[in-house]
Amino acid sequence: MKSMLLSFSLLLFFFNVKGQSLYFPPISGDNWEETSFTELGWCADQLPTLYNYLEQSNTKAFIVLKNGKIVIEKYYDTFTKDSLWYWASAGKTITSFLIGKAQEEGLLSIEDTTATYLGNGWTSLTNAQEEKITIRHQLTMTTGLDDSGINFDCIQANCLTYLADAGTRWAYHNGPYSLLRTVLENASGNNINLFMTPRLKTPTGMDGFYLNYGTSSVYFSKPRSMARYGLLMLNNGNWDGNQLMNDVNYLNDMITPSQTLNQSYGYLWWLNGQSSFMMPSLQAVFSGSFMPNAPADVYAGMGKNGQILNISPSENLIVVRMGNAPGSSYVPNYYNDSIWQMLNPIMCSTSGTTAPSKLDLQIYPNPTEGQIHINGLDRQSAFTLYGLNGQLVWKKFLTGNSTTVQIPDHINRGIYFIQIKTEEAVFSQKLILN
Structure with a gap:
């Protein structure tokens, strides 16, 4: 009997079910169900350490969803849930989604050459070199265009110079990425904000807009809109029974290694738990995960000054952070990982105090x-x-x-x-x- 009880206890341990049905907040209004630390078995006494760290690192908004419900929602200074803030490069993930929608609707193919929509001469390359660059290369940061120096954000042809054949070199390069907006607009005949509204904003209740900022196109929204987008992605492009993207292959490719050069990069999404990773401005390949303290299945949108959207399917968890984190990194992976270091003790019943x-x-x-x-x-x-x-x-x-x-x-x-x-x-x- 004692042996049977032990076996049953082990089975309960092993078969601890993390995934539950997801909650979706109403499309309009401020109602959003919450779940308590007590319900989840989380450790509330560890929360002050996280709050202090977020405040010291100039956080404006911080949200954690579990199974779609709000567990943590914290704002600092005069910032509120109705304040607007920029996503920086975390907004690249929305562009990835919109390109997938355009492909699903037959407006473009990611295998098309970029010149199909921007015209020949959008770079300073020869025609033969330029014709090798496709929309897929823009999505995966493998255009081969020179990302060094002051040319990093520039979208003018004289800034877009040859360094390697498309597909042979990974480099985080804002210029070619920013031109995806023009590709989308020329392919669809719509401004990106008009294209996005019926396909993403209206069905999910997201607010926000793209705004030209220098040569870049930056997305602004309220913090909960970032959480809504994370919830849509967590549910595989489906919002409460409404499938907003039917192309399962494209959805998978967004959050799967998109090339062999940087295993931790999909279609403008960062992928944790891979065997190696690369970072902006460096050609070095580092072993291991870029966020060792986060769940291995996390995929993330990350932007300058600590704009963060984390999604963990195995934990049914979404983490949103907006603010002005110190440092000049285009991709705040170390800061993001430090947040997970604080979250792990809080999620004491599931994650423990250290990464497994x-x-x-x-x-x-x-x-x-x-x-x-x-x-x-x-x-x-x-x-x-x-x-x-x-x-x-x-x-x-x-x-x-x-x-x-x-x-x-x-x-x-x-x-x-x-x-x-x-x-x-x-x-x-x-x-x-x-």
């Missing part, structure tokens, strides 16, 4: 028809399959010598996250089920 160790496993094939093989697993564990919205789909207890897992036929084909968890460590990876 990572299992060193190999999963193949991926994509799969249903059966996958696991290399490197030598202990009892729980295998859990989550949907992109963080909901639990299927689970199985694995013995130490398990090497294969057969996913049941009744599970719909699509994109999932798998988690393999032991008492000491965890492994997470995206899985495509064909």
Whole structure:
């Protein structure tokens, strides 16, 4: 009997369900349901440390959603939930979504050359060099255009000079990215704000607008609008039953490594939990995750001065931060990671005070028809399959010598996250089920 109780306790530990059905706030009005620390089992005594850190780093707004409901919402100085602030480069993620919508509607293809929509001579390259640059290269920061010096933000042809063939070099470069707005507007015949309103803002209740700032196009909104966009992405492009993007492949590509040069970059989204990463202004490749204290499945929009949108499907968690963080980095990954260091003790019932160790496993094939093989697993564990919205789909207890897992036929084909968890460590990876 004692052995049976122990086994049952272990199963309860392994099969702790994180994903729950998502709550969506009303399209209009200020009503947004909240959930308490008590309900979640979080540690409220750790909150003052986070609040102090946010205040000391010039934060204006900070929001945490769990299962779509507000857990933390904090504003500083005279800033309120109705104040407008800029997204900086975190807004690149909206542009990525809008390009996907334009492709879904047949207005463009990301495989088209950029010159199709900007005309020949939009760069200083030869025609042969320029014709190699596609919209996909703009989305993935692989145009090969020179990103050095004062040319970083410039969109004039004399600033856009050749450094490498498109697709052969990754570099964070605002100039080619900013021209995606012109590509979208020329392809659709609409101003970007007019294009966005019926496709994204109205269905989700987002507010805000793109504003030209120098040569850049910057998005401004209230903090809760960033949270709304995060909730849409967490639910795989679906807002409370309304599928705003039907192209599942494009949605997956947005938050999947888009090239082999920088594993931690999708379509203008930063991807945690990869084997290596690159950062702006550097050609060095660093080993490991760019946010080791955050869940491995986090994908993020990050902008200068600490504009942050974090999404963790396995935790059903969204983190929004707006403000004026010190430092000049275009991508505040270190600051973002420091916020997760503060959040982990707060989420004491799920995340603990430190990031869990990572299992060193190999999963193949991926994509799969249903059966996958696991290399490197030598202990009892729980295998859990989550949907992109963080909901639990299927689970199985694995013995130490398990090497294969057969996913049941009744599970719909699509994109999932798998988690393999032991008492000491965890492994997470995206899985495509064909």
